[in-house]
Amino acid sequence: MTSAYLKIDHVEKTFQRGAASTNVLKDVSLVIDKGEYVSIIGHSGCGKSTLLNIVAGLTPVSAGAVLLEGKEVNAPGPERAVVFQNHSLLPWLSVYDNVALAVNKVFGGVKSKAERHDWIMHNLDLVQMGHARDKRPGEISGGMKQRVGIARGLAMEPKILLLDEPFGALDALTRAHLQDSIMQIHATLGNTMIMITHDVDEAVLLSDRIVMMTNGPSARIGEVLDVRLERPRKRLDLVSDRTYIAAREAVLKFLYERHRFVEAA
C-alpha cells in the first residue's frame, strides 16, 4: 500500500479573532492508507479536534491542503462522516429516523425505499441498536446514543470515518464495550478511520498508528508510533503483551515526559 488514500499536506491553521491571531496547527503532514485505523492523541488544546474538523471540511485550512484520493477537500461531505463527541443526534427524531435522515440524503437517488430501510436496519443492528429503533435519543443511555451516532456515520458508507473523542463522555465499562464494537466493525468492514482521543489505552488498543501531537499553540505532529499488534486484539491478552506495554510506554513518555502539559488544566 503505497498510494496515499488520505493526504494531509503541510496544513496550517491560524484563527483570527479581531487583531489577535492564534496559530493552532503548524505544518502538519500525514499520509493515511486505505483501511488504516489512525488515532490522534495529545493534551487538550493541542488542536487535534481542529485537525479532525479540517479533514471533515468543517474548518477551512489557512495553508496547505487535505487530499482524499488525490482530490482536494474543502467542504464537508458524507464521504467523510463524523461521529461527534457528544453524539449530536437530533432529539426530535427517533433512533431510526436519525439514521434515516443520513441514509435518505446520501442514497435517496440510488437505493429504493425498501433497500434504504434494510440498510438503516443493517447499520443499527451492526451497533446492536436495532431493538431501540423507535426510541428517541432522550430515552436511551449515553453509550447507546453514541452507538447510534456510529451507526449514522457508518450508514453514509464513508470513505473515511472520523471519530471525535467518541467515547470521551462515557463511563469505563461502556467505553470498553464500544471499543470492542468499533474493533469488530473495523475488522468486518475494513473502514479507514481517524479517531481523536486522549486515552492512551484506547489509542494503543484500537490503532494501527498513533499520531502524537505536541502542545499548542503551533502544534505539530511530534511522533508517529506504529502499533504492531496482531488483530483481532483481545483486551485481556494485551494486558501482559510486551508489544502492547512498550507501545503504551512510548505514548505515555511522549505525553508526560517530553511534552508535558504546562498550563494548569
Next chain:
Amino acid sequence: MNAPIDHGRDGMGQPALKDAGTGTKVVALPAAAAAVVVLPQATGKPLREKLAPLAKSVLVTVLPPLVTVGLILLFWQIAASGPQSSLPPPSKIWEEAKDLITEPFYWAGSQDIGLGWRILVSLQRVAIGFSLAAVVGVLLGALVGQSVWAMRGLDPVFQVLRTVPPLAWLPLSLAAFRDSQPSAIFVIFITAIWPVIINTAVGIRNIPQDYRNVAQVLRLNQVEFFFKIMVPSAAPYIFTGLRIGVGLSWLAIVAAEMLTGGVGIGFFIWDAWNSSRLSDIIVALVYIGVVGFVLDRLVAFIGAIVTRGTAAQ
C-alpha cells in the same frame, strides 16, 4: 381490601402460619402465601380505589378557583347592592342577561344573535390574522436568526415597530384597505407578528453548532435545513412566540372591533355600552376571558405535543 382475598385462600394460608416454627416447610410456605396475596391485589383493585387519587387531584385543582370565584361574587353582590351603586350586582346580571348566558347560540335576526356566534366571528378574524402572522413571522424570524446582515438591517426596525400599540395601526389600515374586515385582520396580523419573529430568531440563533455540523456533513440544502433542522430545533421558541402572539391577537381584536363595527364580540360591547346594557357587557367580558384562556392553552397544548422530543434533550 385484602380481607376477602385472604379468606378465599384460608386453606393455604392458615397451615403455613401454624407450621411456622417447626422446620424446613416454613421457608417454602410463607413465600407461596406471599405470592398468592400479591397477584389478586394487582388485578382485583376496585375501580373506586383507582379513581380516588384522580378525583382528589381534580378536587385540588378545581376547588380553589371555585371558592375564589364564589367569594368574588359574594363580595361583588354585597358591594353593588346599595341603591347608589353604579354597577349591577351578579343577581341583577343573571336577571337581565340570562338569555346571553344560557343560550350562546340563539339566532333571532342579523343583529340579535347569541354571544357564541359573535365570538365565532371574532375568532375567525383572529384565525386568519394570526395564521398569516405565524407563517410570515416564522419566515422573517428564520431570516433574521440565520443571517447576520438581515438581523442588522431588520432588527432595529422590528424593535421600533413592535412597540406601536395595535390600535394605532387601525386608522392607517382603514385608509389602506377601505374596508373594516381586512383592516381588523391586518391589526391582528401586525400585533401578533412581532413576538413570533423575535422568538423564532432567538430560537434559530440558539440552534446548537452540532446540528449545523450534522447538516453540513450531510450536505443538506437550504430547504432541507429549514424543515429538518431549523424548525424542529427552534420549535420550543417558536411556540413561545405563537403563544404570546395569540394572546395579543385576542387583546387586539376586541378593541379593533369596537371601532370597526359589524358583528363580533368587540362591537357587541360597544353597542351594549351605547344602549347602557351593563349586564351584557359583563357577560361578554367573561366570555372573552374564557375564550382567551382556551386559546392560550390550545397553543400551549399543540406546542407541547410538537416539541415533545426537542425539550427532552
